[in-house]
Amino acid sequence: MTRSELAIKNAARRPLRTAVTVSGVAIAIAALFTLLSFQRGYQSGVQGELSRLGAHILVVPKGCPYDAASIALHGARWPCYLKAEYLEQVRTAPGVGTAAPVFMNALYDTAGEQTVYVGVDRDIAGLKRSWRWSGTLPQQEGDLLVGSDIASRRGWALGESIDLPGVPGHRGTVRGLLETTGGADDGFIYMRLADAQRVFEHPGELTHILVRLSDSDRLDQAVMNLRGCSAGLEMNVVPLTHLFKTISNLVSSTRLLMGAIVAIALLLGGAGVSNALLMSVVERTREIGTMRAIGASRPDIFRLFWMEAIQVSAVGGVIGSALAYASSRAVELWLRARLPFAPTDVLLGWEWGVAGGCLVGAILVGSIAGLLPAWRASCLTPIDAMRTQG
């Protein structure tokens, strides 16, 4: 029998009390796991979206830049449009490397399923450098490049002629199949810009322009140049890094609040451990006296109770992490409905680093919470402990 086994047997002596104590730690650790996981998931999700978009600047119609960014990234029907003639001014602005015009629309078919269409020209390949596809990009009228998700969901194959979902009377041919990108592109249908403008009856209009700079370090200058061109007042020039920084700052304040709640939960969990063990010290005073009589030193008694606190907290840590992971899908749905901007990537996933951090956190809480009861137990003199009734 080891000290650790002895501590486990002691903790198991009052199963209900131990279960309640473990639950307190588990809830706190579940909150910590969710917070840390969200922090990592959100950051990497936003960065992923940014790199998948391949642009430094988004040029959109006047209006809320956050809404515009969200629509451009995740796909939806646009409420207003840019004139296509602005494109030339954007392309010729100093510092602009590539400017890809986009016409995006989203329609619902009879089954109520949304399909996002994106009209692009050949410049899109210069921005979406991470794209891999089989077949070709749309080159002729009716050519389509379809995302991997929608292709597999609808069972489309290369060369197949299809009815455009939600656009009665229009057909197209799948000329290219996009490999999985992990982003919203997987659910989009790409077509020629001219086709999109014609099919959706917006000739000479764009929804947005994706701009990649020749030198990304000169973003501010490029933004000033774009805002200063003659069409500058008619469009919104949104530097994406600034936009994501603003969104991250908004989310950070929420994270700060969540962090404070987690800290309070950890404090309460630790107080629960401390309280349960203090009760245990009182109940087991005579036993402590017996152990001192048969040769246990003060450090032996200290270690015994301290270990018990750490074990209870560690179990709470493991259960809490598992609980957080089990409920991550539901929590993610809840969060997505409330966030001003949520990347398409998984926000709350299992990460060994986070789980390890939570376990260390739980052990730390147990270590601190166990100090007082362990100290009290070890301070009992054998004679006083033996005199205790019960």
Added chain:
Amino acid sequence: MQPVISALNLSKTYRRGTEQVHALASVSFEIGAGELVAVVGPSGSGKTTLLNLLGCMDVPTSGDLSIMGHPTRGLSERALTRLRRDQVGFVFQHFGLIPTLTVEENIRLPGLFSGKQVKHRAAELCTRVGLDHRRRHRPHELSGGEMQRVAIARALLNEPHLLLADEPTGNLDSVTGGSIISLLQELTAQGLTVVVVTHNDRLAESAARRLVLEDGRLAPSI
């Protein structure tokens, strides 16, 4: 031959509120190896106080005490614990078994604190006290006599030179108490020094020597 216990003018005074209680007053005696000594006297005469001093559970207010030639005066808490762990075994009236541990685990408990490998020794002691068939049982599944045997086996685990027993038959019926007395006599015959505090006449009579305490003072030897 060096005595196992040597007590010279041992006194213990407690403070109870504003009152001073003289639990022991200038008690002197020696106990040799292999002796079975009974400490008797009325309640409140200082028997348990004496036993606690002999077991290094408490320190005398004045006087000198040596256990196996080791003077205890001025020893640190750690040194007293080590002395208690290595030289002394304790048996209590209420057995003092840990309810969550099995018989064998209870017997092995002192080994956890001494750091010794005690698995075989514990099994051997279990057999010696006649509880081989109860190894995996927990204390609540045992009779009073069996629990006291477990407590004796536990006290012997670290191979002490001195066994201190506080009313070892106090909670037992006369037949069971008799078997515990026989076991203590057996241990004495094997060279172990046993000091028992008792109100049990039979146990006191079985002792080779009796120390009679009255109001904290040692009465002339019987």
